[in-house]
Amino acid sequence: MNRVRDLRVRPDVLYLASGWSTLVTDPHGRIDGGTQGFYRYHTRVLSRERITVDGREPVPFSTGNVGSRAQLSYAALGDSEQLPVEACYLLRERVLGDGLRTRLRVLSAAARPLTLTLGIELAADFADGADAERGRPVPPADVACQWDARRRELRLTQRHTPWDRAVVIRVEAGPPVRCDGQTLIVELAVAPRGEATVELAVEPVFDGRVHPAPPAGDQVAEVRAALAAEFTRLTTPNRTVASVWQTAIEDLASLPLGEPPGPAAPAAGLPLYQGIFGRDMLTASWQALLIGPTMLRDSLRLTAAWQGRRIDDWRDEEPGKGLHQARFGPSSLRGDDPHDAYYGDWATAPDFLVMLGQYLAWTGDRETVRRLLPAARRALEWLERYGDLNGDGFLEYRCRSAKGEKNQGWKDSHTAIVDTAGQVVDNPVAPSEVQAYWYAALRHSAFAFALCGDRAFAATLVAQAAALRRRFHRAFWLPECGGYAMALGPDGQPVRSASSNDGHLLAAGIVPARHAPAVARRLLSPALFSGWGVRTLAADHPAYDPFSYHRGAVWPVEAGTIALGLARYGRWTELLRVAEGLFAAAELFEGHRLPEVLGGLPRDRFPHPGIYPESCSPQAWSASAPIAVVQALLAFRPMAPLHTVLIDPHLPEWLPELTLEGVRVGRATFDLTVRRTRGGRVAVRVRGDPITVLRRPTLRSLRCRWHDDSQ
Numbered sequence: 103m104n105r106v107r108d109l110r111v112r113p114d115v116l117y118l119a120s121g122w123s124t125l126v127t128d129p130h131g132r133i134d135g136g137t138q139g140f141y142r143y144h145t146r147v148l149s150r151e152r153i154t155v156d157g158r159e160p161v162p163f164s165t166g167n168v169g170s171r172a173q174l175s176y177a178a179l180g181d182s183e184q185l186p187v188e189a190c191y192l193l194r195e196r197v198l199g200d201g202l203r204t205r206l207r208v209l210s211a212a213a214r215p216l217t218l219t220l221g222i223e224l225a226a227d228f229a230d231g232a233d234a235e236r237g238r239p240v241p242p243a244d245v246a247c248q249w250d251a252r253r254r255e256l257r258l259t260q261r262h263t264p265w266d267r268a269v270v271i272r273v274e275a276g277p278p279v280r281c282d283g284q285t286l287i288v289e290l291a292v293a294p295r296g297e298a299t300v301e302l303a304v305e306p307v308f309d310g311r312v313h314p315a316p317p318a319g320d321q322v323a324e325v326r327a328a329l330a331a332e333f334t335r336l337t338t339p340n341r342t343v344a345s346v347w348q349t350a351i352e353d354l355a356s357l358p359l360g361e362p363p364g365p366a367a368p369a370a371g372l373p374l375y376q377g378i379f380g381r382d383m384l385t386a387s388w389q390a391l392l393i394g395p396t397m398l399r400d401s402l403r404l405t406a407a408w409q410g411r412r413i414d415d416w417r418d419e420e421p422g423k424g425l426h427q428a429r430f431g432p433s434s435l436r437g438d439d440p441h442d443a444y445y446g447d448w449a450t451a452p453d454f455l456v457m458l459g460q461y462l463a464w465t466g467d468r469e470t471v472r473r474l475l476p477a478a479r480r481a482l483e484w485l486e487r488y489g490d491l492n493g494d495g496f497l498e499y500r501c502r503s504a505k506g507e508k509n510q511g512w513k514d515s516h517t518a519i520v521d522t523a524g525q526v527v528d529n530p531v532a533p534s535e536v537q538a539y540w541y542a543a544l545r546h547s548a549f550a551f552a553l554c555g556d557r558a559f560a561a562t563l564v565a566q567a568a569a570l571r572r573r574f575h576r577a578f579w580l581p582e583c584g585g586y587a588m589a590l591g592p593d594g595q596p597v598r599s600a601s602s603n604d605g606h607l608l609a610a611g612i613v614p615a616r617h618a619p620a621v622a623r624r625l626l627s628p629a630l631f632s633g634w635g636v637r638t639l640a641a642d643h644p645a646y647d648p649f650s651y652h653r654g655a656v657w658p659v660e661a662g663t664i665a666l667g668l669a670r671y672g673r674w675t676e677l678l679r680v681a682e683g684l685f686a687a688a689e690l691f692e693g694h695r696l697p698e699v700l701g702g703l704p705r706d707r708f709p710h711p712g713i714y715p716e717s718c719s720p721q722a723w724s725a726s727a728p729i730a731v732v733q734a735l736l737a738f739r740p741m742a743p744l745h746t747v748l749i750d751p752h753l754p755e756w757l758p759e760l761t762l763e764g765v766r767v768g769r770a771t772f773d774l775t776v777r778r779t780r781g782g783r784v785a786v787r788v789r790g791d792p793i794t795v796l797r798r799p800t801l802r803s804l805r806c807r808w809h810d811d812s813q
Contacts, residue, residue, distance in 0.1 A: 118171055121361075123141065123142050124372065126139055130165050131165040132153075133151040142308070153223075155220055179192060193208075205302075216291075220290050222300075225245075226269050270303075325365045328366075335762070335763040336761070349695050350725040354722065367387070371721035375427075388453075402458060418503045424449075428442060451489070459548075462553060464740045465766075499536075519588065527591045535603045542610040544563045586613075588603055606664075632700075632704050635680070636661070638655055638657065638660075657699055670800055685731075736751045737752070745794060775788075
């Protein structure tokens, strides 16, 4: 079979995003049913936009997105091969911001003047984006229609709801316009071989606040531009790696929500997860530290601002607990679900603490870290007081909300945690990776507290981490399997299913060096490694499904985390296989853009792995994964407070050289070139601001060599 290229995620739609706004069209740029529409805060404020010219719909023939915020489509209004020439063309140009700006341009190729009647039929159903996305019935909205001829604007208002929701569609440029019901009608006079233009501003109005069409008030665009200027650039003779990197940084620059107090914090993914997702934005920002620290700084700020404050069973909220997600669609506002501020996640709080220490290691920014230490103390108190439900020394979750998530680790789908018989494990569950995050949280927060002056508290946290590591290994290690249990079930017994969780344990450093070689080999075994990535559940498990969210699919984000874990323990053979698989997977897709989730099908039997049906693309932590993999290949470890970077680069033959331009560690900005010589050794060159770059293996990799001589 020929080589597969240019796979598309969601091939039936095009979409744009800006902050809390999303535009979803069909492949021809039209809005006319299904999931299509213009959404603001997960509310569809434009569900129909049908264009006619002289009563007929133009025939679309070319549509594409221009960057992440604009779209241009062409449609024909006549036969281009006709003589004498009578053809003309409709151009639909859209730019997305808080509102939506649409410019309709009629270009004439005719030698005589034309008079055309342009009709623009509009509708708004104010549906919840999640309902539209998942095909749920959207009840008819009671919408009032009001035309203001003087202001040339049509106002559609949702009636009989407790919220003030409306949208204004205003004609800002063009000839006189009239309105018939919900259809705007414009008579266009087009000069010979000339053009005529009509410009619309679509502006949501929520609770009396107008969200203007761009360019007015487009603060998100400024955040994006600042990020794009900050991000580290990569050059390499490997065109795939260079393209994957470029797409990744463009996607990450396009995803910030613009939400104070952390405007650069990214949305999780498009089109489904445009909201505040605690662990998603923290993970993506952490994996992407090699391109710059601003995203992580703002993700930490936003996480702290949304930290739990009270006991609220409906939201699974407790004081100090980290946010799972916040979205503001009608379903959440009605109380159909708790997602306006939902806290059903055991990973966000420890992730916040880990990333706080990582941010300090990369930046040396004590001022920001000091301001976040009160939130860090609250997170530690939550872990101690609420995280361990039964007092056994491990974190276990139980869902309290009637509409909450059963599973509240990183694998949060309902059937994610299964026993070896393929049955769902009841709550409470203590997942292995959550214990590893807790261990890492204690160590990284200890670093932050120590550097900010509280050394006694830091010493206490380090001691707690050491004790947790010992009891974790006793309870979770399965010597006959060469790996760890996926979780402890409600009876306290190990759930022995083989999964990708072990990769998170390596990344957190909770695995003793003597066992890391076995854990790495199991992760790369045929049952777990598909050839493109590590499956969430082993292929020989009775509950395995290659297209299940967490029971067999492959998540690119895990490749980033697993790669960093393998580098920590010096497992270069396994790391190079994970890296090659990730970049080979990216090469399959249009623009070399990794989707949210790949199928778990084996690479040696299928030309491409397929895509999880509801995958988002772009997805923030799929974009960050290749950046983390490059960091892992370099074993790049910053120590900004010491003005030092430690590296131990291992480049494969397929990546003989790379240069990173504009790396930021502390106050230094520098370029790093790493080149593989003929003998397989690696040469390093540093240019830019003064900083000490030392070639040193990690301590755990040295310890691993004592226990395993296979590398």
